[in-house]
Amino acid sequence: MIPLEKFDYIVVGSGLAGLSFALSIADHGKVCVITKAEITDSNTQWAQGGIAAAVGESDDWHLHETDTLVAGAGLNDQEAVRFLVQNAPSAVEWLISLGANFDHNGEELSLGKEGGHSRHRIVKHADKTGWEVERTVVEAVHNHPNISVFERSFVTSLLLQGGRCIGVAAHVDGLGFRCFGAQAVMLATGGCGRVYQHTTNPRVATGDGIGLAHEAGAEILEMEFMQFHPTTLYHPQMRSFLITEAVRGHGGTLRNHLGRRFMYDYDERLELAPRDIVARAIESEMRKQSTWCVYLDITHLPSQEIQSEFPTIYEKLKSIDLEIDRDWIPVVPAQHYSCGGVKTDIHGQTSIPGLFAAGEVARTGVHGANRLASNSLLEAMVFAKSASEKLTAEDNKVELPEAIDLPAWKCIPEADSVRIRRSLQNIMMKEAAIVRTNDGLLKAQKEIEKLFKEYERLPRAPFSTHPLETWNLLIAAKYVVNGAIKRTENIGLHYNSDLL
Numbered sequence: 001m002i003p004l005e006k007f008d009y010i011v012v013g014s015g016l017a018g019l020s021f022a023l024s025i026a027d028h029g030k031v032c033v034i035t036k037a038e039i040t041d042s043n044t045q046w047a048q049g050g051i052a053a054a055v056g057e058s059d060d061w062h063l064h065e066t067d068t069l070v071a072g073a074g075l076n077d078q079e080a081v082r083f084l085v086q087n088a089p090s091a092v093e094w095l096i097s098l099g100a101n102f103d104h105n106g107e108e109l110s111l112g113k114e115g116g117h118s119r120h121r122i123v124k125h126a127d128k129t130g131w132e133v134e135r136t137v138v139e140a141v142h143n144h145p146n147i148s149v150f151e152r153s154f155v156t157s158l159l160l161q162g163g164r165c166i167g168v169a170a171h172v173d174g175l176g177f178r179c180f181g182a183q184a185v186m187l188a189t190g191g192c193g194r195v196y197q198h199t200t201n202p203r204v205a206t207g208d209g210i211g212l213a214h215e216a217g218a219e220i221l222e223m224e225f226m227q228f229h230p231t232t233l234y235h236p237q238m239r240s241f242l243i244t245e246a247v248r249g250h251g252g253t254l255r256n257h258l259g260r261r262f263m264y265d266y267d268e269r270l271e272l273a274p275r276d277i278v279a280r281a282i283e284s285e286m287r288k289q290s291t292w293c294v295y296l297d298i299t300h301l302p303s304q305e306i307q308s309e310f311p312t313i314y315e316k317l318k319s320i321d322l323e324i325d326r327d328w329i330p331v332v333p334a335q336h337y338s339c340g341g342v343k344t345d346i347h348g349q350t351s352i353p354g355l356f357a358a359g360e361v362a363r364t365g366v367h368g369a370n371r372l373a374s375n376s377l378l379e380a381m382v383f384a385k386s387a388s389e390k391l392t393a394e395d396n397k398v399e400l401p402e403a404i405d406l407p408a409w410k411c412i413p414e415a416d417s418v419r420i421r422r423s424l425q426n427i428m429m430k431e432a433a434i435v436r437t438n439d440g441l442l443k444a445q446k447e448i449e450k451l452f453k454e455y456e457r458l459p460r461a462p463f464s465t466h467p468l469e470t471w472n473l474l475i476a477a478k479y480v481v482n483g484a485i486k487r488t489e490n491i492g493l494h495y496n497s498d499l500l
Ligand SMILES: Cc1cc2nc3c(=O)[nH]c(=O)nc-3n(C[C@H](O)[C@H](O)[C@H](O)COP(=O)(O)OP(=O)(O)OC[C@H]3O[C@@H](n4cnc5c(N)ncnc54)[C@H](O)[C@@H]3O)c2cc1C
Pocket: 012, 013, 014, 015, 016, 017, 018, 034, 035, 036, 037, 039, 040, 041, 042, 043, 044, 045, 046, 047, 048, 049, 050, 051, 052, 129, 130, 153, 154, 155, 156, 188, 189, 190, 191, 200, 201, 202, 204, 205, 208, 209, 242, 336, 337, 358, 359, 360, 361, 373, 374, 375, 376, 377, 378, 380
């Protein structure tokens, strides 16, 4: 038994979802934020495009709602979508009140436009909105006396008592295993992009929340709806660097090796068609032309405009000798966003009492079969705040034990973990990515089972995070593949060429 360190609320993850929850509830109790790397290591930090909100003069939430439902192919939960779009302007105002510095045109917010949006409604900070947003919430968290942050602390299990989640077990760097108890746990662990060989997600995106929730018995849904970003850099020195959709919003065109603007062959919305259509078009064009990439051409814009609108992209690509005001950018699709996840209601409540989820790990129902661009930072804030409002409105006092048994965990040697993870990423990229087939999915299912067995057979090794992440990736991959096998029609992001 080890002692239970008591807080009022526990947050797992320090991206926008976790820190929005922490900030929203910290005036009502002691909050413990546990995060496995540095506080800023997150998908949030890398978001380029922005935050969707109907704040423009010619916009209103009904239009944002319609665009979200169209992108989601009608599989969205309508109540969740309405909740999201109606709360979008206040979520943006909340960030501004904390000090977020968004682009302005005089007094007005300068709004971008992205694929699938019928209006200019993307609130942004040049092409590094995520960096600005994360900077803002991290600063606010550091200034709040009720919030304690444990960095380099890896959550290994959720603690359950009588079917209720009462805390987490974590390996805290330098201190070893500790158990934390609270009346509610917010799971905000982000995505699982590292299931795939090519992803825009940083190294922390290993589906840990899916693994933790699965082991605890929570309901997990719709993991087959995996979004691939159509345009990530194809370059050996800078893998998977994202070229934001806003580049296409500014008139960037896609060209094949022959220089032809091939989107004319695929969709009348051309480069601004939804991401799944653009990604499939690129994959099909690469196959037709037998090439490893296509090109994104933004050379029609004046150099100064490119440098002020896309400073990060301009500088990064310049460092590898690509001058994007003169050169076309070689691009390929890569995994980008997981629409499915741990099922929640509009207050972030999962199927397990005491356990809440928000952000990319959650399946709130807002995305349906496909996510509308720039709806995810918004989703992270809106549902995290909603969870905090529900929790503070209710009397949730739970009797916590003084000590608890540390749940079992198994690490394998890191070299084996690296090998298993690589095999998983290869099979997932090959058989469960943009275009799937019946045979390919069955092959992936078999390979995943084989990898699980191999992990279980290997000798136990001392604690390290890599193997536990690999285990979580295997669980996440299993949900993706099983979900894809069960889905019998092509819809949104799920595309099986045998179903045509
Ligand atoms: C390159 C890129 C560009 C994007 N652009 C946009 C955009 O323009 N607009 C938009 O709306 N969305 C965008 N997205 C998506 C968006 O950034 C994410 O969906 C969102 O930031 C997710 O926030 P989150 O808080 O749920 O997760 P994250 O920000 O990923 O945070 C997860 C946190 O959980 C921690 N964690 C994970 N596992 C554990 C564990 N076992 N123990 C402890 N801590 C753990 C991680 O370290 C991290 O701190 C983009 C994503 C990427 C990768």
